[in-house]
Amino acid sequence: MRTLFAAGAALALLSLTACGSTGGSAAPSATSTAPGQATTTSAVAPPSAAATPATSAPVSQPQAAPSKPASDPRCVPADDALVSRVESGFSESGLSLINGTVINSGPVTLVGGSTVDASGKVKNRSDVWVMSNGTVYASTGGARNTTTFAKASDAPLRISPGDERVQALDACVVNLTR
Template sequence: MTGAAASARGATIPAMTTPGWYPNPDGSNSRRYWDGQQWGQVDAPPPPPAKRKMPIWQKAAIGVVGAFVALAGCGAVFGDSEKEEVAAEGAATPTSTTRPVAATTPVAAPAAPASAAPTSAVPARPPVDYTSDPRCQPGEPRYDAMIGSGLLDGSLTLANTQMIIDDGVVFYGASTVRPDGKFENRSDVWVIDTIPYSSTGGARKTTSWSKASDRLRIFPDDERIQAVDNCVANLTRN
């Protein structure tokens, strides 16, 4: 733009030579560029107002105030809720002016006496038959001496002697007694055929005579041995 054109629009030349945007010399709310000698032809809108930065302390104060406001709001909400709950509970709880009636304890009827359980009688044990075999007869001293000569313990003696003679063979039973009068064996049996032979277990342990089962083939379960053994045992029960 020339100086004449500027004058025609009523513009004035600024008193500065530094190029830049300046308020429009025509007085409008715009800006015009000054190149250091003359005005330009294009107007520019006015610059936006500069934003003022908020100080940090002011931001912190606003945050603290906001926090207090939020807490106050929460307290108001919860306080109202608690008041509503209390009011609801009070409304739901009925009040009664009726005087309570004392509870009566029922009296239990006397129990019927327990009937005694029936007791079954224990059957009596049948009497034990201690009857001795009629074939048994008292022993003789000569047989006592014969068997006693084979006793391993010389302090033992024979007592309660009983014998059964069958077909020339003597089945001889006796108790072996210690010096204090107590039994070493209540009843033992020997078989005499010329010489004695031990038959029962006690006879084999207390005398040195050979086993009758080996020499004579007469075993401890022979009924004659069982019979004379029972005769001796019956004498010890008297």
């Protein structure tokens, strides 16, 4: 290891010397004399891009494993009353809602979760309903297909499945299932 370091240092010094002899910037030098000994030292200037040997390869850094996407900070766990209210609209018996999550957004509350059957098998990984003035509306496709609630995209709400809040809540529920 020392030999490799010494060889690298010598190569760097030679490169700097070559730069100085071709009109490049040379570092100032100083001479000091100790009793019975003469020593010459040269300040080493930082290597420039031109002084870097062509044989040196860039050092690769280990790649960090991708992290789980962060959920929206507005997402909070749904209380049992909200989950029960959504479950009351399931059109098929034996379905229930897990991973209940909400985003409170002014006059509306968005409720999301995963729909599972009686055996625990996931029917829909993530669906979103919108509550306004005590009325539940189905927003996403699975919510519309598994419950009897009116569509949130119709009047009076006009909140589409592409609404930023619906998408944010859907992402939060999906992240809970990973």
